[in-house]
Amino acid sequence: MTINEKQDALIEDFDLFDDQLEKTQYIIDLGKKLSPIAEEYKTDDNLIKGCQSRVWLHTEMRGDRVYFEADSEPTAQISKGLVSLLIKILSGEKPEDVANADLYFIDKIGMSTIITSRRAGGLASMIVRMKDFAQKQLIA
Amino acid sequence: MLDIQKIRQDFPILNEVVHGKSLVYFDNAATTQKPLPVLEALANYYGHYNANIHRGIHFLAEKATSAFEASRHKIQTFLNASRVEEIIFTYGTTDGINLVAQSYGRTFLKEGDEIIISTLEHHSNIVPWQMLCEEKGCVLRVIPINDAGELLMDEFEKMLSERTKLVSVVHVSNALGTINPVAEIIKKAHEVGAKVLIDGAQATSHIDIDVQALDCDFYVFSLHKLYGPTGMGVLYGKTDILNAMPPYRGGGEMIKEVTFEKTTYNDLPYKFEAGTPNIADVVATKMAVEYVEALGKQAIADYEHELLVYGTDALQSIEGLRIVGTAKEKVSVLSFVMEGIHPQDIGVILDQQGIAVRTGHHCTQPLMKRLGIVGTSRASFAVYNTKEEIDKLVVGLERVKKMLS
Ligand SMILES: Cc1ncc(COP(=O)(O)O)c(C=O)c1O
Secondary structure, three states, X not given: OOHHHHHHHHHHHHHOOOOHHHHHHHHHHHHHHOOOOOHHXXXXXXXXXXXXXXXXXXXXXXXXXXXXXXXXXXXXXXXXXXXXXXXXXXXXXXXXXXHOOOOOXXXXXXXXXXXXXXXXXXXXXHHHHHHHHHHHHHHO | OOOHHHHHHOOHHHXXXXXXXXXXXXXXXXXXXXXXXXXXXXXXXXXXXXXXXXXXXXXXXXXXXHXXXXXXXXXXXXXXXXXXXXXXXXXXHHHHHHHHHHHHHHHHOOOOOEEEEEOOOOHHHOHHHHHHHHHHOOEEEEEOEOOOOOEOHHHHHHHOOOOEEEEEEEOEOOOOOEEOOHXXXXXXXXXXXXXXXXXXXXXXXXXXXXXXXXXXXXXXXXXXXXXXXXXXXXXXXXXXXXXHOOOOOXXXXXXXXXXXXXXXXXXXXXXXXXXXXXXXXXXXXXXXXXXXXXXXXXXXXXXXXXXXXXXXXXXXXXXXXXXXOOOOOEOOEEEEEEOOEOHHHHHHHHHOOOEEOEEEOOOOHHHHHHHOOOOEEEEEOOOOOXXXXXXXXXXXXXXXXXXXX
């Protein structure tokens, strides 16, 4: 599946719920299933400082694909769910596709305020870091 | 007794529907909503007499100037200042503090002088002083607090000495709601010859302010937290002190005569009001203050206290919730944390139920550090809020718990 196919499938999943609270509940539940990042990757370098919740991101190139692992602090459950969605959509893709990805699903599932609000900087910065990493692979 | 339902009709925004739910607005410490007379004053100004002030000789300019100056008189009586020239218009609390730091601070403070603030301060009453300290080599000292969020007055007294040149403290804490004993602080600071600035951003909508009785040297606040417009604030200062201070910004309006050799400055208050001011918002300020005066400060305070007591009981009934800030003297601010739940998640899930609260550090990072938390969720009540809305908050928080368990 391409990045956009994955996004479209996800949007379809979310369309099953008509209430925003149910969508949020689904995100929280997805977060609970996110496999935790390896302790060795919880370094200061990998820490993305958002104003409200902390997120760790590990990036790696394997073959011609970029891979991501990420986690947020345990109590920030909505962040954790969104982190798991971003990983699902971007990890294992080609660098050029990640660098150029238009993440329209965020708005479609009603989560743009959380990701884009300045105070919740963590997730927005995580997306920037994922894309930067992919971009660097293109130049290299 | 206030008729709250009637008051609510004066605030059209309270009828908004967000995420399909009727709005419950509990973010009043960030900014209050505006009543119809304020909205109408803004439209009326732009629709009927917009003109630049103090300059034109034509009809509109005359009318705009007198409306602008009428607001200054209104603020003078609101604060019980002895003279109208002591009322300087600014863009807000932050702007007023920066004015004092840059003009008074840079002129009268020198290396080794001490400035005292408190642990409760908003960043805007910390950073301008740090900048000044860096430039002039002054020393910043900080009054500690107890776990309830009250200033340790003994420690404050120990800090005072002939080196203390300025004390700048918040009247009411935005994060916790604590009302500080400012009259006592001012008295003690004056005993060692220090000047005192009071950050009244959170106080003016809840507490009666009398700058002469307080005897503070400076008092600053923002109108947008007092049912008035954004981008409009007030610096009150004692005449002698303001007269001794150099202008802070140069430009039009603040001068008497300009030649390339030498410029003479205008008198108070214009010396500190360079450039075309925020005329419309200044004009509408009068209506905000009149609105509050018509309801009556005491009646507002009594009703808000009722909400505070009701809200405190209601929130304490929620298991795993802890109220942060339990000072004996408090305004209607309820900051809280919930066990195992991130404040951001609380804010998001409440928002989806139509309830607006603030989450995070509330621009008081050093205070959060002292309390050993990253942030809180904060519900802050205004005169148009109701007990039914607090009930909705409780239901909303139970939902938060259920979703995150
Ligand atoms: C205690 C306190 N001081 C200062 C400020 C800054 O006010 P303004 O942003 O209107 O300049 C605020 C506003 O959040 C406040 O609550």
